Amino acid sequence: MSGTTPGAAGVERPIDPQLPRMSGPLTGQEPPAPPKANAFIKELMRGSIVTTILAIVLAMLVGGILIALTDEDVQQASVYFFARPGDTFVAAWSAVYGGYEALFRGAVFNARGADFAAQIKPLTNALGFAAPLIAAGLGVALAFRVGLFNIGARGQMLMGAVFAALFTFHIDLPMWLHLPATLLAGIVGGALWGGLVGVLKAYTGAHEVILTIMFNYVAYYLLLWMIRTPGLLQKEGTNQPISAATPESARFPELFGPDFPSLDWGFVIVILATLLVWWIIERSSLGLRMRAVGENPHAARAAGISVQRIYIYAMLFAGGLAGLAAMNQIQGSVTTGFTATIDAGIGFDAITVALLGRSRAWGTFAAGILFGMLKAGSFSMQAQGIPVDIVLVVQSLIVLFIAAPPLLRTIFFLPKTDAEKAAKARAKAAKKAVAA
Numbered sequence: 001m002s003g004t005t006p007g008a009a010g011v012e013r014p015i016d017p018q019l020p021r022m023s024g025p026l027t028g029q030e031p032p033a034p035p036k037a038n039a040f041i042k043e044l045m046r047g048s049i050v051t052t053i054l055a056i057v058l059a060m061l062v063g064g065i066l067i068a069l070t071d072e073d074v075q076q077a078s079v080y081f082f083a084r085p086g087d088t089f090v091a092a093w094s095a096v097y098g099g100y101e102a103l104f105r106g107a108v109f110n111a112r113g114a115d116f117a118a119q120i121k122p123l124t125n126a127l128g129f130a131a132p133l134i135a136a137g138l139g140v141a142l143a144f145r146v147g148l149f150n151i152g153a154r155g156q157m158l159m160g161a162v163f164a165a166l167f168t169f170h171i172d173l174p175m176w177l178h179l180p181a182t183l184l185a186g187i188v189g190g191a192l193w194g195g196l197v198g199v200l201k202a203y204t205g206a207h208e209v210i211l212t213i214m215f216n217y218v219a220y221y222l223l224l225w226m227i228r229t230p231g232l233l234q235k236e237g238t239n240q241p242i243s244a245a246t247p248e249s250a251r252f253p254e255l256f257g258p259d260f261p262s263l264d265w266g267f268v269i270v271i272l273a274t275l276l277v278w279w280i281i282e283r284s285s286l287g288l289r290m291r292a293v294g295e296n297p298h299a300a301r302a303a304g305i306s307v308q309r310i311y312i313y314a315m316l317f318a319g320g321l322a323g324l325a326a327m328n329q330i331q332g333s334v335t336t337g338f339t340a341t342i343d344a345g346i347g348f349d350a351i352t353v354a355l356l357g358r359s360r361a362w363g364t365f366a367a368g369i370l371f372g373m374l375k376a377g378s379f380s381m382q383a384q385g386i387p388v389d390i391v392l393v394v395q396s397l398i399v400l401f402i403a404a405p406p407l408l409r410t411i412f413f414l415p416k417t418d419a420e421k422a423a424k425a426r427a428k429a430a431k432k433a434v435a436a
Helices: 038-046 049-072 072-080 085-107 114-143 153-168 175-204 209-229 265-283 287-297 297-300 306-332 345-354 361-383 389-403 407-413 419-434
Strands: 005-006 012-014
Touching: 012 049, 012 114, 038 114, 049 072, 049 389, 049 407, 072 085, 085 287, 085 361, 114 265, 114 287, 114 306, 114 361, 114 389, 114 419, 153 175, 153 209, 153 306, 153 345, 175 209, 175 306, 265 287, 265 306, 265 361, 287 306, 297 306, 297 345, 345 389, 361 389, 389 407
Parallel strands: none
Antiparallel strands: 005 012
């Protein structure tokens, strides 16, 4: 539709219908709203999923640089870099590609396998490694949602193993009774150990970080004493600090048969535990109270929620899930007898898994599988001559970038969140006020 616009001497000139109408503060017309697709893309780039993916990608890039720097062929080619730089780049590419190809081959799919079972065996190994990580990570994540920093998963795992061995290893029961009894004993042991922290936190105000650190030491040395003492947990006929083997009737059956020994029914139980934690936190009334306490305990108390009781419930659940992780160890992967290191660092890795999963049940599940893959693939990388510590560096970098979203957004030029923009505006205003 054509129109007119006032000219310089009051003469109206026709508006060219080919040109868009002017808008902005000087014309008195608001600019058109941005397309919905643009808003969707902007929110997507701000989201946690993209941030997590980019954190993994960036960590892998840094890991690739470290692989190249530690490779002998790259080091030899770098001596004459200025004469033939292509050799250095080719050697670096070969080292990085070979390392990550070995990681994939050892964690997901081995194309060199003789048959399909051999080809997918690495994936089952990764899922087997992931099961206890997921269980312990769920316990840490649940405590995080209540505002508790539970770093005592190690001690809770150890006490779960103590309870299971002390009360069920020396009894003779059919499998349909012995297996769930052992599983329940381990969960109860971890829950009681975690619940004790919750009671002390609730009624004495003691900080859970200090409590869980000390309880880790107590559990470790208590278990060490018990497996060194004949008549308690020490294996008969030996003076070594090791427990008796897990009874055959208390072991998890293999999920897909003897071709995949690392994957057992413990992984199915972990899936059910993930579903249960998701329902409790996101759908139940108890979960609503837990989230309220985690957001603001003072407001929750004013709303009539018993903060002390929620703390106890949270630590009971967290300890029970750590006990489930211990049962995945002694009823699944370590059945010949366990030592005081039965936790295998899982209790502390669970903190990383929970952080990567952003304290959400299914996020923690996915993070546990990722770390299980990294652990399974690290053995293949080590066979390639790559230090296994590279995988640990990658894990640490993933958590570092996840914990610092502004850094990640700066590196990849992602749009800032509204909270970051507001914080920047406040800082700028404060700076102007000080200058004035």
